[in-house]
Every structure is written in C-alpha cells, then in structure tokens.
Amino acid sequence: MDFASDNASGASPEVMQALMVANSGFASAYGADPWSLEAQARLSALFERPCAVFLVATGTASNALALAALTPPWGAVFAHCDAHVMGDECGAPEFFTAGAKLVGVSGDRGKIAPDALRETLAAFPIGLVKQVQASALSLSQATESGTLYTLDEIAVLTQIAHEARLQVHMDGARFANSISTLGCSPADMTWRAGVDVLSLGASKNGTIACEAVVFFNPQQAQDFAFRRKRGGHNLSKGRFLAAQMNAWLTDGHWLDLAARANAHAQTLARGLSLVEGVRLPWPVQVNEVFAILPKRIDVALKAAGVRYYDWPARRLAPTFALKPDESFVRLIASFSTPDEDVARVIEIAQTA
Numbered sequence: 001m002d003f004a005s006d007n008a009s010g011a012s013p014e015v016m017q018a019l020m021v022a023n024s025g026f027a028s029a030y031g032a033d034p035w036s037l038e039a040q041a042r043l044s045a046l047f048e049r050p051c052a053v054f055l056v057a058t059g060t061a062s063n064a065l066a067l068a069a070l071t072p073p074w075g076a077v078f079a080h081c082d083a084h085v086m087g088d089e090c091g092a093p094e095f096f097t098a099g100a101k102l103v104g105v106s107g108d109r110g111k112i113a114p115d116a117l118r119e120t121l122a123a124f125p126i127g128l129v130k131q132v133q134a135s136a137l138s139l140s141q142a143t144e145s146g147t148l149y150t151l152d153e154i155a156v157l158t159q160i161a162h163e164a165r166l167q168v169h170m171d172g173a174r175f176a177n178s179i180s181t182l183g184c185s186p187a188d189m190t191w192r193a194g195v196d197v198l199s200l201g202a203s204k205n206g207t208i209a210c211e212a213v214v215f216f217n218p219q220q221a222q223d224f225a226f227r228r229k230r231g232g233h234n235l236s237k238g239r240f241l242a243a244q245m246n247a248w249l250t251d252g253h254w255l256d257l258a259a260r261a262n263a264h265a266q267t268l269a270r271g272l273s274l275v276e277g278v279r280l281p282w283p284v285q286v287n288e289v290f291a292i293l294p295k296r297i298d299v300a301l302k303a304a305g306v307r308y309y310d311w312p313a314r315r316l317a318p319t320f321a322l323k324p325d326e327s328f329v330r331l332i333a334s335f336s337t338p339d340e341d342v343a344r345v346i347e348i349a350q351t352a
Contacts, residue, residue, distance in 0.1 A: 001341045003268075004307040005204075006174075006287060009334035011244070012206040012257060018247030019208075019240060027239045031055070035242035042249050043200075043214060048187040052221035054213045055241040056233040059084075059173050062199035062211040064092035065227050067136055069213075069220065070167040070197065073098040075135030076124060077169075078105050078161075080112050082144045082315055084171060096231060101132045108317060109282050110145030114156050121164045137161040140171045141178045141189065145315065146288030146330075148178055151193050158194025167220070168194055173201035176258035177286035191216035202248050206257040206335055210244040257335035261287035264333035264342050271346030278349065281320040281328075289331045292320060293349070298327040300352035306345055308332075 002008045011019075027033035040053045056062050063085050067077050077093060079085050081104035085093050093102060105120050107113035117137070124134040139157060142148050149157075158168045170190060172178070175198070179186060190198050197220065200212040213228075215221040228234050235241055248254045269284040269291075277294040284290075290311060293301075301308070308331045313322040322328055333342065 001304070001306045001344060003331035003333065003337075003345070004309055006261065006332050006334040007204055009336045011208045012253065012335065014250070014253055015207050015244050015247045018243045022239050022243035029236045029238070030234055031238035031242075033239040033242065035239040035246060039212075039242040039245045042246060043212060046186050046249065047190065047214065047216065048185070049191065049216065050218060052215040052218035052224070054221070054224055054228050055238065055245060056211050056213065056228065057209045057235065057241065058233075059199065059201050059203060059211050060089050060092050061231060061233045062201070062213050063138075063169075063171055064089060064096040065224070065231055065233065066169050066197045066199050066213045067093045067100070067138060068096040068098075068227055069224050070169060071097045071100045071135040072133070073100055074132055075100045076103050076132040077101070077136045077138055078103050078117065078120060078134065078166070079138040080104065080110055080140065080143065081106055082110055083138060083140050084144055084173065085138055096227070100135065109147045110140070110143030110315075111147055111149055111153070112139065112157060114160060117157060117160050121160070126165065134164055134166055136169055137166050138169045138171055139195070140173075142174045142286045142288070145282050146284065146286055146290060147282055148181060148285045151182070151184060151188055154189065154193040154195070162194060167196045170195045170198045172198050173204060174286050175200055176202075176205045176254045177262055180255050180258040180262055181285050196220065202245060202254065204334070205254065205261065207244040207248055210241050210248070212245060258287070260335045261333050261337070264337045264339075265289050268331060268333060268342050268345060271342075272349055275349045279320060281316055287333045289333075291329055291331065292322065293327050293329060294352075295325050295327055297349050297352040298329065300348050301345065304344075304348050306348070
C-alpha cells in the first residue's frame with residue numbers, strides 16, 4: 001500500500017498505448033516530429049493563446065530551466081520558505097541560473113502572504129550593486145502543504161511582483177489536481193492571473209516522464225531552446241515526450257486522472273478525521289493528506305506495510321503543535337491507488 005508519492009504510480013493505459021503507437025516507424029529527431037508540433041498546438045489551445053512550449057523529462061529541469069530564463073546570475077528568486085524549489089531540487093535552480101539566490105518568503109499553509117512578499121522585496125532595492133537583484137517570483141500550485149491559491153490570491157501576488165519588475169513562474173507539478181479542485185480554466189489560473197511561465201507537470205499524474213515549460217509570452221522564450229539543449233533535456237527522440245503529453249491531454253484525460261486521485265485523498269481524509277486522536281492541520285484540496293496521528297496508529301500503519309513520509313513538524317502552526325505521542329505524516333493518493341488500499345488504511349487507523 002503505497003501512499004509515499006504520486007511518482008510511485010505508473011502511466012495510464014492511454015499514455016502507454018500512445019507510446020506504442022509513436023514507437024512505430026521513423027520520425028525526425030529533437031522535437032521536429034509531428035507529435036511535438038501537435039503538443040505545441042494542443043497546449044496553446046488549452047491555454048487559449050499562442051504559447052512557446054518546451055517538453056522536458058523531469059520536474060526539476062522544468063522548474064530550474066524556467067527560472068533560469070527569468071533570472072540572471074546576479075538575480076534573486078522569491079518563493080515560499082517551504083517551496084519545492086527551495087529545498088528539494090538539489091540546487092538545480094541555483095545551478096541553471098549560474099548562481100542566482102533563492103529567497104524564502106513566509107506564509108501560513110504553504111502560501112506566500114502578500115504582506116510578507118512586500119516586506120521581503122523591500123529588502124532588495126533595485127540597482128543596489130552590493131545585493132542580488134529581485135528577478136522572479138515562484139508560486140507553487142498546489143503548495144508543499146497541499147493547499148491552493150485562489151485565483152484572486154494569485155492575482156494579488158503577481159501584481160506585487162510585476163510592480164517590483166519581477167517575472168512570475170508557477171511550479172505546477174500538481175497543476176491538474178489544482179484545476180480539478182478549483183474548476184477554473186488553465187488560462188484563468190495562469191496568464192490571466194499574471195503568471196508569465198508555467199512548469200506543467202504530468203509525471204505525477206499519468207505519464208512516465210513528461211513535463212512542459214510553457215511561456216505565455218513567446219518573446220521570453222527566445223533563447224530557451226539553447227538552455228534546454230545545454231541542460232541535457234532536448235531529447236533526441238522527442239516524439240516520446242510529446243506522445244505522452246498528447247495522450248494525457250486528449251478528451252480531458254489529464255483532469256479525469258487528477259479527479260480520481262483527489263477523490264481518493266478526500267475519502268482518506270474523511271475516514272481519518274473520524275478516528276479519535278487524528279488531527280488534520282490543513283484542508284485537503286488536492287491528492288495530499290497531511291495528518292497528525294497518534295503514534296499507535298503510525299506504528300500500526302507502518303507495521304501493516306503502508307508506505308508514506310514523516311513530515312517536518314516545524315511547518316505546523318502553534319495551534320497544531322506536535323505532542324510527544326504524535327507523528328506528523330503525509331499520505332499521497334494517485335490516479336491508480338486502489339479503492340481497497342484507501343479503505344484498508346482507514347480500517348487500520350480505526351482499529352489501532
């Protein structure tokens with residue numbers, strides 16, 4: 001029973017079938033194939049405007065290369081203190097920007113607070129030679145706490161950033177899960193709300209390895225093909241990335257997969273919330289459940305073979321401070337999580 005990561009799931013049958021079809025015959029290399037051209041057109045249609053689209057194999061590359069396009073080596077990228085780009089990319093954003101500084105911004109439940117962003121930006125005046133120059137804001141949707149920015153919240157933060165002459169990047173590793181919950185259009189959650197560049201993740205939600213860097217202003221992407229090539233992500237057989245993306249987007253398949261994963265998380269959250277001693281510190285808005293468990297339940301689940309991650313208690317608000325007999329954990333559901341696994345976790349928790 002694996003609830004450790006949605007990366008642990010495989011690809012959907014539709015994506016696998018598309019790869020089998022793309023495997024037949026010959027096609028031009030390095031993205032000059034029909035599948036890649038189709039992916040460009042599909043994503044432009046999805047976002048309701050002409051976009052510059054670049055497919056890569058990993059979320060780390062997608063985030064790091066996108067931020068490098070927005071930030072010079074003497075620049076600064078602002079992100080939530082707990083954002084994925086801050087602590088889980090092994091320094092890739094710093095590497096691909098050739099040394100730009102990452103600056104953490106505070107906020108409850110993994111979301112940057114507007115006042116905190118203003119205060120942080122004020123400490124980085126434009127033109128002061130001794131300091132890095134504020135260049136980009138990175139927003140995670142969903143956040144590392146499994147929470148979502150509303151469209152209005154995104155718009156407020158992007159306005160603050162643009163007024164300070166920053167460009168805005170969105171880490172959309174769980175973009176599909178976020179759209180499924182909010183019920184909005186992809187355009188409304190990105191460029192209409194002020195986002196300049198999106199890292200669109202598909203690997204956690206039904207593909208083998210496929211991410212897209214989407215520039216809503218193609219002029220900003222003029223040198224990105226070189227960045228991608230230099231970074232080792234211009235795959236020679238690019239049709240296999242594009243085939244995954246096209247199948248993922250066909251007939252709303254990406255949203256169906258995300259809705260399934262989200263529904264599993266809701267079922268799990270409801271069941272756990274009814275167990276005495278279990279506390280849920282944050283709302284369950286996508287496919288992640290963060291739970292404070294009595295240690296007896298934590299021990300019982302692990303003994304039964306349930307895989308999940310312990311989570312840093314420092315991220316909890318004081319009202320949810322961890323007690324000596326409690327554990328703080330994260331459980332993630334995927335589109336392929338069996339219903340019986342969700343039910344079994346709840347059953348173990350209830351009887352522990």
